[in-house]
Amino acid sequence: MPRYAQLVIGPAGSGKSTYCANLHQHCETVGRVVHVVNLDPAAEEFNYPVAVDIRELISLEDVMEEMHFGPNGALIYCMEYLEENLDDWLSEQLEDYIDDDYLVFDCPGQIELYSHIPVLRTFVDQLKIWDFQVCAVYLLDCQFVSDMAKYISGCLASLSAMVQLELPHINVLTKLDLMDDKKGIKKFLDPDTRLLLADLNEQMAPRFSKLNHALAELVDDYSMVNFIPLDIRKEKSIEYLLAHIDNTIQFGEDADVKVKEMDPDFTASNVAEDDSGF
Numbered sequence: 001m002p003r004y005a006q007l008v009i010g011p012a013g014s015g016k017s018t019y020c021a022n023l024h025q026h027c028e029t030v031g032r033v034v035h036v037v038n039l040d041p042a043a044e045e046f047n048y049p050v051a052v053d054i055r056e057l058i059s060l061e062d063v064m065e066e067m068h069f070g071p072n073g074a075l076i077y078c079m080e081y082l083e084e085n086l087d088d089w090l091s092e093q094l095e096d097y098i099d100d101d102y103l104v105f106d107c108p109g110q111i112e113l114y115s116h117i118p119v120l121r122t123f124v125d126q127l128k129i130w131d132f133q134v135c136a137v138y139l140l141d142c143q144f145v146s147d148m149a150k151y152i153s154g155c156l157a158s159l160s161a162m163v164q165l166e167l168p169h170i171n172v173l174t175k176l177d178l179m180d181d182k183k184g185i186k187k188f189l190d191p192d193t194r195l196l197l198a199d200l201n202e203q204m205a206p207r208f209s210k211l212n213h214a215l216a217e218l219v220d221d222y223s224m225v226n227f228i229p230l231d232i233r234k235e236k237s238i239e240y241l242l243a244h245i246d247n248t249i250q251f252g253e254d255a256d257v258k259v260k261e262m263d264p265d266f267t268a269s270n271v272a273e274d275d276s277g278f
């Protein structure tokens with residue numbers, strides 16, 4: 001029997017740990033069990049019970065002190081140390097979680113981890129060997145979609161994680177409670193690349209039009225660059241996202257049905273049409 005996992009990733013401050021805490025809380029409310037694993041050696045406080053904690057293996061503070069590294073170097077050192085200890089330390093920590101158990105990995109936000117440092121790739125490959133069905137849940141702060149150039153940059157960062165990890169991948173726009181222009185985000189949830197290109201061309205000097213065309217095509221080719229909006233104040237929003245993720249990792253026999261039964265207020269196509277959804 002497989003085990004299930006969400007790898008919660010995304011830029012620093014995008015809301016990963018908050019999402020993990022809210023997801024845990026939501027699951028408790030609906031009588032479901034998920035275990036949250038802290039993979040951030042720099043984390044200090046948690047709003048969820050920590051099932052496994054990388055800081056028991058290595059902490060950022062110790063590395064900075066003993067090796068005289070700065071915070072970024074120390075983070076990379078910690079993650080590489082984890083990579084070296086997957087077979088012993090991590091496998092032992094995960095031994096208690098058996099068939100059908102559901103783990104949520106709260107990752108650090110350093111973007112290097114998702115672009116060119118292979119630690120997370122090795123990590124997910126190992127999870128697969130241990131028979132985990134894994135989904136990458138890429139969180140992006142909705143402030144990123146306040147203009148087209150930021151949106152493209154957010155998409156490219158997500159694409160880079162997608163390409164590096166080669167996992168089923170779900171993009172999430174977080175902190176919707178802070179977004180005043182709810183209708184304005186609709187075009188970013190399931191983007192029409194022609195409009196996207198027109199917007200880009202309007203905002204940028206004509207010499208960028210070829211580049212804009214190439215970027216729009218890239219976003220189009222990877223039609224996975226859709227976003228699910230998340231408003232953590234709303235149970236239905238968390239429920240909808242979770243149903244999508246469950247469906248992706250084939251958790252539960254009725255996962256398909258669950259997605260279809262979700263409140264239509266929170267589907268990408270309707271989310272901004274109904275202000276009451278927020």
Ligand SMILES: Nc1nc2c(ncn2[C@@H]2O[C@H](COP(=O)(O)OP(=O)(O)OP(=O)(O)O)[C@@H](O)[C@H]2O)c(=O)[nH]1
Binds near residue numbers: 011012176177178
């Ligand atoms: N209003 C609002 N604030 C949020 C939300 N999610 C996170 N925050 C705030 O954003 C800040 C960063 O949130 P975290 O959950 O720590 O983000 P993170 O991605 O885990 O950050 P790192 O681990 O440092 O990469 C905190 O001050 C949170 O309270 C949200 O949905 N709404």
Ligand SMILES: [Mg+2]
Binds near residue numbers: 017
């Ligand atoms: Mg965090």
